[in-house]
Amino acid sequence: MKINEIYNCSGLVEYINEIGFLPLLHMGLDGWSAEEAVDEECRYVTLPDGGWEWPLWEWKGDIIRESGCAYGKFFARKAAFISREWWPDFCNWRRNVYPHPEESSIEDMILQTLQENGSMITRDLRKACGFTGTKMRGKFDTYISRLEMGCYIVTEDFVYSKDRHGRNYGWGMVVAYHA
CATH class of the missing domain: 1.10.10.10 (Winged helix-like DNA-binding domain superfamily/Winged helix DNA-binding domain)
Structure with missing residues (x-):
């Protein structure tokens, strides 16, 4: 799957499962976040009335429920998704660092x-x-x-x-x- 070609929640779930773990927002490494993986139409937009739309933000709960992946502040206290497949190894490693x-x-x-x-x-x-x-x-x-x-x-x-x-x-x- 190519970056910027994800248009829906199921596409992002597929991408998370493909790469194993993915921060929600940009963390300094270009191209390595859900925010950057989705099409521009799925990114944060401020509306003229002062409101906002952010499909990616709205997908968070659906991603957790549909994929069974973990979501939390895993990297530098920033939110990320960890695939079900990667969770056991990631969890063991983190618990070694954080007893x-x-x-x-x-x-x-x-x-x-x-x-x-x-x-x-x-x-x-x-x-x-x-x-x-x-x-x-x-x-x-x-x-x-x-x-x-x-x-x-x-x-x-x-x-x-x-x-x-x-x-x-x-x-x-x-x-x-x-x-």
């Missing part, structure tokens, strides 16, 4: 909360772990990113808020899953 969190650490508490509750929207996970109040979201996100980098948490899906007309809006909330 299991120490018992009773904040990361361990987050993992235990996920084990007890199953997958959770990160907003609910943050509350369940006691990260409420001002400036706590950023601190919590740092712990989640570390757990993603070690392949202990992956994104299972995305949940979108709805406007008064029932349309999705926003960037989507992550549904985290203990890997």
Whole structure:
């Protein structure tokens, strides 16, 4: 499959499976991202009314559900897809670099909360772990990113808020899953 010739979600799934792992956005290596792999019509566009369209962004959940690939902040805390075939080796390598969190650490508490509750929207996970109040979201996100980098948490899906007309809006909330 050639770069810039991907026009739909299934084409991107095929490409991810072909190459094994693919960052969502450009990370400094030209041509090595989903953003660069898709046709220009699938890239981010600002609309005249101030809104936006971004088919690639909307495909993230579908890609995870259809392909069974992993999605998370795996490279320099940037989001990427890892194919089902590559996941075991990638996961083993990352867990060697990022050993299991120490018992009773904040990361361990987050993992235990996920084990007890199953997958959770990160907003609910943050509350369940006691990260409420001002400036706590950023601190919590740092712990989640570390757990993603070690392949202990992956994104299972995305949940979108709805406007008064029932349309999705926003960037989507992550549904985290203990890997």
